[in-house]
Every structure is written in C-alpha cells, then in structure tokens.
Amino acid sequence: MAADKKNPYLYFEPSKMDRLTNLSFTVRQAVEGFISGLHRSPHKGFSVEFAEHREYAPGDDLRHLDWVAWARSDRYYIKQYEQETNLRAHILLDASASMNYKHDAKITKFQYGCFLASCLTYLMCRQQDSVGMIAFDKDVRFHIPPASSPAHMDRIFTTLEGLTPGGKTAVGDTFHNLANRIAKRGLVIIISDLYDDQSEILKALQHFVYKKHQIIVFHVMDQAELEFPFTKVSSFVDMETKQKIQVDPRHVKQGYIDEMNAFIDRYRLECSGRKIEYVLASTSDPYERMLLDYLARRKKLR
Numbered sequence: 001m002a003a004d005k006k007n008p009y010l011y012f013e014p015s016k017m018d019r020l021t022n023l024s025f026t027v028r029q030a031v032e033g034f035i036s037g038l039h040r041s042p043h044k045g046f047s048v049e050f051a052e053h054r055e056y057a058p059g060d061d062l063r064h065l066d067w068v069a070w071a072r073s074d075r076y077y078i079k080q081y082e083q084e085t086n087l088r089a090h091i092l093l094d095a096s097a098s099m100n101y102k103h104d105a106k107i108t109k110f111q112y113g114c115f116l117a118s119c120l121t122y123l124m125c126r127q128q129d130s131v132g133m134i135a136f137d138k139d140v141r142f143h144i145p146p147a148s149s150p151a152h153m154d155r156i157f158t159t160l161e162g163l164t165p166g167g168k169t170a171v172g173d174t175f176h177n178l179a180n181r182i183a184k185r186g187l188v189i190i191i192s193d194l195y196d197d198q199s200e201i202l203k204a205l206q207h208f209v210y211k212k213h214q215i216i217v218f219h220v221m222d223q224a225e226l227e228f229p230f231t232k233v234s235s236f237v238d239m240e241t242k243q244k245i246q247v248d249p250r251h252v253k254q255g256y257i258d259e260m261n262a263f264i265d266r267y268r269l270e271c272s273g274r275k276i277e278y279v280l281a282s283t284s285d286p287y288e289r290m291l292l293d294y295l296a297r298r299k300k301l302r
Contacts, residue, residue, distance in 0.1 A: 009118070009161070017288075087186060088129070089187040094220075097137070101239060103222050103223070104224065107283060114163075118156070121157075122153065125148045125153050134178065142159060172197060172203065173200075188214070190216070192219070193225075214277075217267070
C-alpha cells in the first residue's frame with residue numbers, strides 16, 4: 001500500500017468520506033470541553049436545553065428569571081440550561097503483533113484499524129472536536145494529545161504511516177495506565193483485537209467507566225478468525241510469541257468456533273452491562289460501510 005498523488009495520506013481516503021459527512025459523531029453523556037460544540041457539558045450555563053432552577057443571587061441576569069415560578073412561590077428563581085460543548089476524544093489503537101494478521105482480506109487488522117482511526121479523526125475534527133491518538137502494544141508507542149486543527153490531523157495521519165505493528169500485548173496494564181493519565185472525562189475509542197487476558201481487559205475497561213469516560217470498543221477481527229475456514233493440516237504460529245502448533249482443522253474447528261463465539265459474547269455482554277458501546281468489525285467489511293452503518297444506528301438511538 002502506498003499514498004498516491006491525489007491523496008498524500010496512506011490511511012485516509014477522502015473519496016470514502018462523502019457518505020459519512022452528513023452524520024455527526026455525538027456522545028450520549030455529558031463531557032468536558034472548552035468551546036461551544038455539539039455535545040452536552042456537565043456544567044450548567046445559559047444555552048439550548050432547560051436543565052433546572054436555582055435561587056436568584058444579586059448580579060444574575062434578570063433575563064433568565066422564571067416569572068411563572070415567582071408567581072407561584074413569591075420567590076425569584078433563575079432558569080439554568082445545559083451548555084453545549086466540544087468533545088475531547090482519545091483513540092487507542094492496538095499496534096501489537098497480532099494486529100498484523102490477515103488471511104484472505106485485502107488488509108491486515110492493523111491497517112483496517114489505521115483507516116478507521118483516520119476516518120474517526122477526520123469526522124470529529126471537522127465538527128471542531130479535539131482528538132488525540134495513542135498507539136500501544138505492551139507499551140505506549142506514541143501519544144498525540146487532543147487537538148482539532150488541520151495541522152493536527154496531518155500529524156496524526158503521517159504518524160500512523162510510520163507505525164509498524166509489533167511486540168507483545170499488555171492491554172489490561174496499558175489501559176489502567178491510560179485511565180490514570182487521561183484527566184478530563186470525554187470519549188475513549190478503542191480499536192483492537194482484544195487478544196489478552198479477557199478478565200484483565202474488562203477490569204481495565206471498568207477503570208475508564210469509573211473515570212466517567214464514554215467508551216466505544218471497535219473489536220477488529222479477520223474473518224478467518226471468526227470462521228476458521230482451514231481444511232488441511234497446518235502449522236499455526238502465534239504472532240507475538242512465535243510459538244508453533246500443528247493441527248488438523250477437521251478435529252478442532254467446532255471447538256475453536258465455540259471458544260471464539262464465547263470470547264466475543266462475553267465482551268458484548270459485559271460491555272453492555274457497563275454501558276460501553278461494543279462494535280464487532282470484520283476486516284472483510286469495508287471500514288467506511290461498517291462505520292456508516294454504525295453511525296446510522298447510533299443516530300436512531302439518540
């Protein structure tokens with residue numbers, strides 16, 4: 001894969017954005033921001049949607065007095081409204097060796113994740129949201145703090161191009177560390193195959209929940225990992241440990257599929273219980289179509 005003259009970026013395709021530009025990427029819960037935008041703030045102000053009353057204090061703007069409340073109670077109350085704010089998002093991209101896998105798909109899981117991360121960056125920056133990017137394996141490979149300028153998007157796109165997946169996974173520990181480092185509550189988008197100790201990953205996701213972040217998990221898998229289409233006796237190699245095992249697919253296929261379904265179902269169920277959005281994404285489905293379907297479903301649920 002290489003960038004061309006019409007598009008200088010390897011992992012961003014403007015031609016794929018046309019169908020997505022009419023869909024905004026908004027969050028479902030209050031977030032902390034610093035400029036006016038599309039998302040609810042946890043702080044009260046005088047903006048669009050009525051939130052509650054508070055008693056009048058000297059110096060308050062009389063335009064916000066609730067005269068109906070005064071007529072009923074003979075006391076002065078100020079109407080408070082929810083502020084609209086911009087979003088502060090962090091995209092966490094798995095760059096471990098297992099993400100470098102592909103079978104019949106055109107691109108690896110890592111490349112799919114890079115396209116998805118770039119697309120989400122573009123969608124949020126164009127609505128003046130601040131987006132940061134963190135790539136990780138067992139350690140943080142790079143960390144670009146949130147911003148929203150065109151120069152910032154360029155930095156994210158070009159930094160992704162220089163990233164090569166490799167190294168072992170330590171998802172749980174990495175997420176715990178990042179949950180402690182990301183101060184203001186906002187949106188955390190995780191793009192990963194989630195191959196690590198499942199209980200530890202779920203505990204780490206709960207850490208983000210405890211910090212009052214909204215979380216979206218894009219669980220990126222190759223279709224071969226989901227269906228196990230192999231028919232001949234083969235040697236399978238762990239991409240992180242390099243351990244080899246020879247198996248006859250006929251003897252292990254059903255057991256493998258049962259284990260994989262249980263693996264995915266547990267993530268889906270426990271994410272739902274934690275109010276985490278879980279999206280299973282196969283690299284056989286074009287990323288822009290997957291994202292379009294996801295955003296359309298999300299819009300209906302708002």
